[in-house]
Amino acid sequence: MADTAPVIGIIMGSQSDWETMRHAADTLTALGIAHECRIVSAHRTPERLYDYARAASGRGLRAIIAGAGGAAHLPGMAASMTPVPVLGVPVESKALSGLDSLLSIVQMPGGIPVGTFAIGKPGAINAALFAAAMLAGTAPEVAERLDRWRRDQTDAVAVEPA
Numbered sequence: 001m002a003d004t005a006p007v008i009g010i011i012m013g014s015q016s017d018w019e020t021m022r023h024a025a026d027t028l029t030a031l032g033i034a035h036e037c038r039i040v041s042a043h044r045t046p047e048r049l050y051d052y053a054r055a056a057s058g059r060g061l062r063a064i065i066a067g068a069g070g071a072a073h074l075p076g077m078a079a080s081m082t083p084v085p086v087l088g089v090p091v092e093s094k095a096l097s098g099l100d101s102l103l104s105i106v107q108m109p110g111g112i113p114v115g116t117f118a119i120g121k122p123g124a125i126n127a128a129l130f131a132a133a134m135l136a137g138t139a140p141e142v143a144e145r146l147d148r149w150r151r152d153q154t155d156a157v158a159v160e161p162a
């Protein structure tokens with residue numbers, strides 16, 4: 001997979017977001033989907049964000065998973081500069097437990113959509129699964145791996161509590 005061009009970009013506002021966003025990366029790895037991970041901050045590295053978003057479509061990215069916390073403008077800013085669908089993951093913040101991140105990402109004014117997921121690890125996992133589902137329509141091998149992932153999840157649920 002290392003030799004395959006990434007089709008999903010995972011971006012995050014800070015190194016401190018990696019603890020959350022690595023779950024998106026792990027999920028894509030489990031599904032055999034080529035991806036890349038980058039630290040791209042809307043306010044600390046705005047030119048890096050501009051360059052990343054502007055190049056995304058031409059580089060073949062099919063979705064961008066963007067995680068940020070606090071005044072989390074990364075997903076919306078990225079979405080404003082690319083036609084590639086952006087899936088936003090609100091990272092749990094220290095001050096407000098991620099409610100600030102969630103509202104910053106979900107409350108986009110009409111016109112520039114950002115698909116918004118749950119706060120923290122569940123959101124990172126689900127953003128990756130959603131990206132996989134987006135690819136599955138044109139990639140039968142991804143559809144098959146996603147089906148298997150869901151079957152395995154179902155099989156792992158015990159009938160009785162231990």
Ligand code: RP5
Pocket residue numbers: 012013014015016017041067068069070091
């Ligand atoms: C945001 O500020 C990042 O997405 C991160 O969640 C938050 C805190 O960043 P650090 O101060 O930990 O670098 O831009």
